[in-house]
Amino acid sequence: MSEATTSATDVPVPALGSAPAHRDPNVLRWVAAYTASMLGDTVFYLALSWAAVQNGTPAQAGIVTAVSAVPRALLMLGGGVVADRFGPRRVVIGSDAVRCATVLAVAAVLFATDPGLWLLALLAVVFGTVDAVFMPAVGALPARITGTDQLARVQGMRGLAVRFAAVVGAPLGGLGVAVGGAAAAFACAGLLIAVSVPLLVSVRMRARPADDAAARDTTAWLDLVGGLRYVRRHRVLGPLMVAIALGDLGFVGPLNVGLTLLADERGWGASGMGWVLAGFGTGAGAAALLLTVRGRVPRAGCVAAGSLVPGAAAIAALAHAPGLPAAVGIAVTVGLLTGLSGAMCGALLQTQSEPAYLGRVTAVGGIVSLGVAPLSMPLSAAAVGVWGTGPVFAVSAAVCALGGVVALAAPGVRRAELPG
Secondary structure: OOOOOOOOOOOOOOOOOOOOHHHHHHHHHHHHHHHHHHHHHHHHHHHHHHHHHHHHHHHHHHHHHHHHHHHHHHHHHHHHHOOOOOOOOHHHHHHHHHHHHHHHHHHHHHHHHOOOOOHHHHHHHHHHHHHHHHHHHHHHHHHHHHHHHHHHHHHHHHHHHHHHHHHHHHHHHHHHHHHHHHHHHHHHHHHHHHHHHHHHHOOOOOOHHHHOOOOOHHHHHHHHHHHHHHHOOOOOOHHHHHHHHHHHHHHHHHHHHHHHHHHHOOOOHHHHHHHHHHHHHHHHHHHHHHHHHHOOOOOOOHHHHHHHHHHHHHHHHHOOOOOOHHHHOOOOOHHHHHHHHHHHHHHHHHHHHOHHHHHHHHHHHHHHHHHHHHHHHHHHHHHHHOOHHHHHHHHHHHHHHHHHHHHHHHHHHHHHOOOO
C-alpha cells in the first residue's frame, strides 16, 4: 500500500517507514505542537498556584490547584470514547483551542479586575474537564502520523518534549509573574497553547477505516464498556496495565512527598531536593534521547518490564544514600530505568492496540497513572511519620518491582516486540 486511505478530515501521508520519525517534518510539526502545549500547561499551573496563594489561604490555594484533577480523573474514560468516535485529530485541535480561549479570557479578566478565588476554581475545573478529552486524544495521535516501526522513537521525542517543558516552563512562568503578575503568566500560557493549534492543523493524518465514527452503530456507553472489556481480555494490554499501575503506585510517593521528607531528614534542604530532582530528570531525559536516536529496542516487553526491577532497587537505595552526591547519582539511575520502562510501555500500548480502541486504551492508562498513583502520596507521608523514610521507600520499591514481575510473568508481555 503506497498511501493510506483518506477522509474529509485527514490528509494522505507517505507509506509506513518512509522516513525516521526524527527526520519526518510531519512528526516534527506534531512534536513542536505538543511541546508548545506542554509549555503552556507548565506556565498555566504555576500561574494558577501563584494566583491562588495571592487570593486565599494556603488551604484554599491547595484546593484550587488540586480541583482540576477531579474532572480529569472522573471523565477521562469518556474522553477516550470521544477520541475514538470522532477521531483524535479534531478532538486535540478542538480541546487545545478551548484551553487557549479559556486561559486568555481569564487573563483578560485578571488584567481588568480581581475576581477572587471563584474564577480560579472555575478555570481549574474547566481546564481539568478539557484535559480529560485532550489527553486520550494526544495519546492516540502518534500511531496516525508515522509508521508503527517509529513509535518507540516518537515516544522518546515526546519524553524530550516533556522534559524541555518542565525545565523551561517553570522559569518562564516565574518571569511572567515577576513582570505582570498572574494575569501576564496566564496570558503567556494561553499564547503558548495558541501556538500549538495551527501546528496541529498542519499535521497530516493517516486515516483508518476502523476509525470512521459514521460507521458505528453503538452508543457511547457501549463503546466505553467495550473498551474496558478489550483491555481486560487482551493478552498484552491487560497485564501491562497492571504493571503500569503497580509501577506508578510504588514510584509516585517516594519521588514526590517522600523525597521532600527525605531531604528534610538528611538536612539537604530545598536546594538539595532540587539537585535530586534534576538528577531524576537527567536520567529520564537520557532514556528519551536514547529512544529518539536508536528508534527500535529489541524485546520491548522484556525491556519495559525488566527495567522496573532494577529501577525499584534504586528507589529503595535512595533512602540510604550516604550523601547528596550519591543521592543525585541514584536519582539519575531511577530516572533512566523508569523513563525507559515508561516510554516502552507507551510504545507497546500503541502498537498492540487496534486503531479503533487507541483513545480508550490511552484513557485507561491515564486513569491508572492519574487516578491510582496519586493515592500513594498521602499514604507515603503518613507512613514516613510512623516508620521513617527507609522502610517506606523499601515498601514502595517492592510495589514497583512487583509491577515488573507481573509483566514478566505474562507470556504476552514477555514476548511482545515493537514492529521492525
